[in-house]
Amino acid sequence: MLIFTMPRKATSTTEKKPAAKKTAQAFLFFNCDGEKSEKSKNVFYNHEVFCDTGAGRKALWAKIQEELAAGHIQIAEENKAAAQEAVLSGNPVDAGQYIQFGDIFAVERH
Numbered sequence: 001m002l003i004f005t006m007p008r009k010a011t012s013t014t015e016k017k018p019a020a021k022k023t024a025q026a027f028l029f030f031n032c033d034g035e036k037s038e039k040s041k042n043v044f045y046n047h048e049v050f051c052d053t054g055a056g057r058k059a060l061w062a063k064i065q066e067e068l069a070a071g072h073i074q075i076a077e078e079n080k081a082a083a084q085e086a087v088l089s090g091n092p093v094d095a096g097q098y099i100q101f102g103d104i105f106a107v108e109r110h
Helices: 054-069 077-089 092-098
Strands: 024-031 049-051 102-109
Touching: 024 054, 049 054, 054 077, 054 092, 054 102, 077 092, 092 102
Parallel strands: none
Antiparallel strands: 024 049, 024 102
16 A cells, blocks of 8 residues: 655744835815815715826825916925825825815825
């Protein structure tokens, strides 16, 4: 009688575990009322999604500048640098606190 055994995998205590997968995000910019009510944020009016990439963040900042130039939103002069920093290298959602008549939401991207 022949007995075959499967080779065993060598176990190591130093074997690395796979890193937890980071959830991909995208950002939505909304024009809204002064209270930033959900009812005033219209996805059919603001239909752009900005990926969480360097190019996506630059495009989001360009959209904010466009809305600012058109007079649709307001950002106090002393808060413009903080808003830009949040969008380009921080958490873009945090920039919403500096924007009047506009807001930014983060959504998961699959």
